[in-house]
Amino acid sequence: MKTGRFLTAALYLYGIAILVALYLPLLSVGFASISKSRYLSFPVRRYAFEWYGEALSSGTVADLVVTSLITAALVTLVSVVVGFFGALAFARYSWRYRKLFQKFVLLPIFFPQTVLGLALLMWFNAIGIVPSWKTAVVAHLVWITPITTLIIAIRAYSFDPALEEAARDMGCTTLQTLKEVTLPLLAPGIVSAGLFAFLLSWGNFPLSLFTTGADSTLPEWLYAKMVSGYSPLVPTVGMLSVFASALLLLIAIAIPFLINRARSTESA
Amino acid sequence: MSQNQPILRLAGLLKKFNGFTALDSVDLSVSEGEFLAIVGPSGSGKTTLIRLLVGMDEQTDGTIWLRDERLDTVPANERPTCMVFQSLALFPHRTVGQNIEFPLKIRKVDAARRKERALELLNLLRLPEHYYDRRINECSGGERQRIALARALAFDPEILFFDEPLSALDYRLRKTLEKELKDLHQRTGKTFIYITHSLEEAMVMSDRIAIMRKGQFEQIGPGEEIYARPQSRFVAEFMGEVNLFPARPGEGAHAFEGLAVDDKAAAQQGLIAAEGAYLMVRPEKVRVLEEGERADFTTAGTVHAGYLLGSRRQYEIERGDQKPLIIEIVQDGSPPLADGARVRLGFDAGDTHLVERD
Numbered sequence: 001m002k003t004g005r006f007l008t009a010a011l012y013l014y015g016i017a018i019l020v021a022l023y024l025p026l027l028s029v030g031f032a033s034i035s036k037s038r039y040l041s042f043p044v045r046r047y048a049f050e051w052y053g054e055a056l057s058s059g060t061v062a063d064l065v066v067t068s069l070i071t072a073a074l075v076t077l078v079s080v081v082v083g084f085f086g087a088l089a090f091a092r093y094s095w096r097y098r099k100l101f102q103k104f105v106l107l108p109i110f111f112p113q114t115v116l117g118l119a120l121l122m123w124f125n126a127i128g129i130v131p132s133w134k135t136a137v138v139a140h141l142v143w144i145t146p147i148t149t150l151i152i153a154i155r156a157y158s159f160d161p162a163l164e165e166a167a168r169d170m171g172c173t174t175l176q177t178l179k180e181v182t183l184p185l186l187a188p189g190i191v192s193a194g195l196f197a198f199l200l201s202w203g204n205f206p207l208s209l210f211t212t213g214a215d216s217t218l219p220e221w222l223y224a225k226m227v228s229g230y231s232p233l234v235p236t237v238g239m240l241s242v243f244a245s246a247l248l249l250l251i252a253i254a255i256p257f258l259i260n261r262a263r264s265t266e267s268a
Numbered sequence: 269m270s271q272n273q274p275i276l277r278l279a280g281l282l283k284k285f286n287g288f289t290a291l292d293s294v295d296l297s298v299s300e301g302e303f304l305a306i307v308g309p310s311g312s313g314k315t316t317l318i319r320l321l322v323g324m325d326e327q328t329d330g331t332i333w334l335r336d337e338r339l340d341t342v343p344a345n346e347r348p349t350c351m352v353f354q355s356l357a358l359f360p361h362r363t364v365g366q367n368i369e370f371p372l373k374i375r376k377v378d379a380a381r382r383k384e385r386a387l388e389l390l391n392l393l394r395l396p397e398h399y400y401d402r403r404i405n406e407c408s409g410g411e412r413q414r415i416a417l418a419r420a421l422a423f424d425p426e427i428l429f430f431d432e433p434l435s436a437l438d439y440r441l442r443k444t445l446e447k448e449l450k451d452l453h454q455r456t457g458k459t460f461i462y463i464t465h466s467l468e469e470a471m472v473m474s475d476r477i478a479i480m481r482k483g484q485f486e487q488i489g490p491g492e493e494i495y496a497r498p499q500s501r502f503v504a505e506f507m508g509e510v511n512l513f514p515a516r517p518g519e520g521a522h523a524f525e526g527l528a529v530d531d532k533a534a535a536q537q538g539l540i541a542a543e544g545a546y547l548m549v550r551p552e553k554v555r556v557l558e559e560g561e562r563a564d565f566t567t568a569g570t571v572h573a574g575y576l577l578g579s580r581r582q583y584e585i586e587r588g589d590q591k592p593l594i595i596e597i598v599q600d601g602s603p604p605l606a607d608g609a610r611v612r613l614g615f616d617a618g619d620t621h622l623v624e625r626d
Binding site for chain 2: 159160162163165166167168169170171172173176180181184185
């Protein structure tokens, strides 16, 4: 379809408006992180990068990063593995109550996270578990596993089950079928599910707030510092967190590209 | 072509799904090197049958024998058979070459030997060698068919199964591939078992046709035989346009609905109007009778509709409240029958066949 000049202009405008709405607020945090003055005001009179040095050398920040990182990594690993098998169960096998189970599994996404966090905290207390970052991992999993399951399931539904049957027909054991056919075909879904899991856990605040107990993740600390004891370290750490996410995203985008290249050199 | 020892033998093969009998205790014997087509409408059990044969499903009862060995107890991945799927099931994440080599890779054949075999198969299927490095999504429908076939041949199966692989293709390509497949069957000498709902496909390619209905084999035999001598009304109608006249046993030994009959000729051919039987005549065997011309069976009616079928012209002849008669006349330059014209029709006892049941 040929788009008219007016429509093209409208589409560009729309795109720009979206980008501005999404990224301009982030830009203000960026400015705040490199402003010399204690509170942000425009125009920024003097720039300084000293808070970046401060943030990178701070032991507190390092601890926070480690906690957040371990939490997110564990959440990613577990939610992707569980999501992978869950998605296969939905897409490949028909069993009683499958449809019902499918809906129940997705339900946690629709709970307000604060309510979910509160519910989990009360539950942990009831069964006598002291909240720490480990309980936060469980809380994140409750909310994130449905998402990874959904993402992988979409991919699993979109490929022909006959591919797996054909592999078996040509002599593959169950494990070989998984390795030669199922995994490579689900790989894009698995990578994006993992990415989602990591970023959602890395940036999660409401669930962490209720369930980390004495431990603290990056978003929690940012919030606490905002409420009391603000310093330009807050936007600086915030920006570093954004950079870390962006870096991860870039790596994730590069992975399929690198795999493809490796595969083509292997076959050559 | 057929030899004495059957390569495949089914005995009382039964498959039920939640009380529904998809396959009703079928027996079958397939000769070494045979091209057998299994034909039936959807829901007749042909897909169930092939899934049991390759091991994707387990039978409720009965046995499958490959020569002298039980096949049904062997898991799908250890059976020496291979199937070309309806969707072809080519791996989209692998190149053409990698697809063809797949069964060899699973068998741990070394890379050089694998490639050599893949190139041989590309040649056998008349695909250019540089296709080896192509991606599947860069290949056309017909090329994909050939690749799927090459992959199945790389497996080197005892029996090659086909689950309607040509059904998604356009008419001309299908015709070409049907002939290629038949040719390939002759060149490889392998046993082919081909499932289809298209009788035309089965007739073109196979040595024998097995017609399925409601989970059972209705009739098994060479195409010509099934076409000329169907055992039931179902087979007669399934094998193309046909005129069937129900027997009227109360009205005479050779009485069929709406036909004037020459009793002597009918008796000579053994056309007894038994209860539940039908007299069958194919549309091309019915003639338009001239004034005073005689035939063993005659009837009359009004020309209702004419359709051009290339070399022939088909007419529907209305006969009161009876089923319209279908006739086909070879186009020989004479003017077509006029719509609404009254015609007298006839055919001879030798061109008919008695169908004994529904």
